[in-house]
Amino acid sequence: MEEIMTHLNSAVKLLDRAAEKFNDKIAISDEWSEISFSELQRKGKAVGTALAKTTPQGYMPAPVMVYLKKSISCLVCFMGAMYSANPYVPTAYDMPANRIQKIVDSLQGRGHIITDAQGMETLKTMNIPESMSIHIYEEIVETETDGELIEKTLNSVIDTDPIYIMFTSGSTGAPKGVTVPHRGVIDYAIWVAKTFNINENSILGNQAPFYFDNSIFDIYSCLLTGAKMVIIPETLFMFPVKLPEFVRDNDITTIFWVPTVMINVANSGVLSEIELPKLKNVVFCGEVMPNTQLNIWRKASRNAHTQTFTVRQKFRTYVLIILSTDLSRTVIHFRLVRLARICVL
Template sequence: MEKWNGTIRNVLEYIEHSAREYPSNPAFRDDKTQVTYSELLQQTRRLGYQIAKKISGMRNPIAVFMDKSVECLISFFGIAASGNFYVCMDTQMAPERIRKILNSLQPAAVLGKSIQNEKLFSDYLILDYEELLAAGTEEGKQQECLKNIRRNMIDADPLYILYTSGSTGIPKGSVISHRSVIDYAEWVSRIFQFDEKTVFGSQTPFYFSMSVLDIFTTIRNGAALQIIPKKLFSFPVKLLEYMKETHVNAIYWVPSALSIVADWQALDYVALPQLHTVLFAGEVMPTRQLNVWRSHLPEARYANLFGPTEITDIGLYYILDREFSDEEPIPIGVPCENIDAFAVTEEGKLIGKGETGELYFRGSFVGCGYYNNPEKTQEVFIQNPLQSSYPDPVYRTGDLVRLNERGEYLYQGRKDFQIKHMGYRIELGEIEHAAGSFQKLERAACIYHTGKDKIILIYQGTAGKEEIMAYLKDLLPAYMMPEVMVQVPAMPLNANGKIDRKRLQEQYGET
C-alpha cells in the first residue's frame, strides 16, 4: 500500500481503503469464523450506527467484555465508527478488578455477547453484539448518521483505553488517540514492509498494548490476522503445525512464548519456511532461546521492540544485524521514526556512551495520559527536563537504559527494580540475564527480599544450585551473586504471558 502522506485522520480509513483494494481478502480469522474486508466494513458501519442510536453524544468510553475473537475486533471498529472509543476488558479478570476499572471508567455502555454477570454491570447500559448486528440496516439513515459523526471527529480523538496495573492497586487507563495509532501503523508497515500477503499470528490478548501492532498494521495493509488459540502455547509442536496450516508468516510475541518453542525444541520437528518476520517485546528476550530460533530460521528477520502502553506500544527498536553469544544482551535499539528517546542521569544530564539513565519519550506515539486520573498523569507525563523554554510534554518511563558504543540503548531494568545491596547499586535484570544464558535453565527471575537484605534467584530447569553458582561466578561480581535460590516446576506467568514478578515477590520476597 502506498504511503498515506499524512492525509489520514481516522483508523477507519484503513478499513475503507482495504475494502476497496482487497474486498475478498480475509481480514480477521479465528477457529470459528473469518471476516473479509468487504464484510468487515459492512459490519463495522452497521454496528457503529446501532451504537450511535443507543448512546447520545461522542467521545464516550465503551467497555468491550468479550473473549478474544473476530467479533471482539469488529466491536472495536464499530465503536470507533459510532464516534466513541473502546476499552477492551479481560473476561477472566477478577470481579474486584473489573469493578475498579468500571469505577474509573464510568462507561457509557458495556458491549458483549450474552453477558451473564448482570450484577457486575447492573449500573451500566448493556449492548448485545448480536442483537445490534441483527437490527435493520436503514441504509439511508445509517449513511447520513455515520457521515455526520465522521465530520465531527479529529485525529486527536481517543481511539481506545488500555488499563495497566497501578502501584496503589488502582488500574491506570492509558488513553491513545487515532493519530498515535496511525503514526505507529505507518512506521511499522514501512520498516518491516508488511503488505496484503502478510498473515499475522496473534498471540497477545487484545487488552495488552502489543496487540495494537497486529490489529492496525493488518487493516492498514489489507493483510490477515490469525488468532492463535491460547491453549496451543502449552503444546509447542501443535502450535507450529497450526501456524503452518494457517500460513502465518509474521509474529509479534512476548519472549516467554518464543522461549517455550525453543526450550521444547519444537522447531526440530516442524519447519516454518514461510515465517519471514519474528518480532518480540514485553520483557527481556533471552539470547540463548533467540539463538535457537535464528539457527532454525536464519533467513527470517528478527527485531527487538521496546516501549510502554503509554506510548501506544513501541518507541525503540533493534533489527538484529549481527550474531550474539548466549551471554550477550540484545539491544533495544534506536528511536522509531518521529519519536525522540533520550535518557537522563540522576543529576539531570543527558547520558553519554557507557552511561546509564532513566528513559523518556516524546513524539506522536505518546498517549494523552491516564483516564480520570490527573494525579498519576502529572507524575509521568511531564515537561521535558532538558528544556523549559516552551511546553514540551514527555513520558517518563521509569526504565533504566545504557547507551553502548554503537549508539544503541540496552535495557538495564526498572528503576524500581534497582536495589542497593552491600553498598552497590544493582540491576536485578543483569542477574536474570546471566542466569538465563545457562543451558540447563529454562527460565530465571530475580527478586530482592528487603527485610532479609538478600538477592533471590527463582529458576525453572534441571541444574543444581552449586552448578548455577559456578556458572554465574564467571559472569557476575561477588556482590551480585544470589544468596538464595529457589527451584520451581514452572515459572508463573501473568495474563499477558510474561513472568509474573508480582506473584514471585509476594511468595518469596515478603515472607
C-alpha cells in the first residue's frame, strides 16, 4: 500500500481509490444523513467543477473557505476544493464572527467561500471583498461534473501543494494560517492505518471539529482504508453520560478525542455501567490526561488490544505512547512516527 501511495500527487485520490473499491459502502454518517464513497466522489467532483470554472488561472491556488455547520456537506466541500486543485479552509458556525472576519482578511481577497442560507446571513454582516466568490452549497453541489476539467486540474497538483490551511485560535492576536501539504496528510493516514489497524471494517467516532487538525486522523484514514466515519452529534459532548451509549450503539471501534471530553466521561461514572465490546482504539492528545481518569478508561477498554494516546508537536512531529491495559503494571513504549523527526526543547 505504501508503495502505491508514494505516487499519489493529491490526497483526494484516496477517495477515488475508495470509490472504485468500496463503491456504495457507507463512508460517512452524521445526525442527518449518510453518504457512500461513490456519492462522496460524485458530489465532490460537482463542487470541484464549479470551483475550477470560477478560479482565476495562474500558479497560485485560490483558498476555499468552507463555512457550514459540521456535517457531511463540509467533507463534500473539502473534496471539491481538492478536485479543483485548491486548498480548503475549514471554519464553522461556532467560531466567533470576529475570528471569521480575521480569517477572511488573512486570505487577502483571494479565493472562494462556500456556505448555505444560514451562513450567508452571517456573512452579510461582515466585510467580504468583492473579489472573493461566494457559493451556496445547495446550488454548487448540483453542478454538472466536467470530467475532463477535473482530470486536467488534478494533473497540475504536486504532493507538496497545500491540501488545507488551518488557522490558529488567534489567542495572541490575529489567527495565523498554517498550510499542510498533500504528502504530509497521505503519509499520516498511512501511519494511522498501520499503527491502529484501521481497515474497511473499522468505525471511527469523530469528535474533533474540522477546523482542528485532529480531525485529519478520522477523515483520511476513512478515505485510505474504506472505514466508516461517524460524525458524533456535537450536543452529545455536552452530556458525557450519553457518549459511551452512542459509541456502543454505533459499534464504534476507534475514537480520537481530546482529554477534556474523556475526563468528563470518566468522571460521570458511566463507564462502569456500559460495556464497549467493539472499542479497539482509544486515542487522545493535546492536553494532560490525569492518571485517575486514564485508569478508568483503561479498565473500561479491556477489550482493546492496547490503550493508546499520542503526543504531537503540531503539524510536524508525532510520537506514539502505548500503555498496557493490564492495570497491575504500566508498560510504556515510545515510537517515533515514520518520516518525522523530534526536537526536545
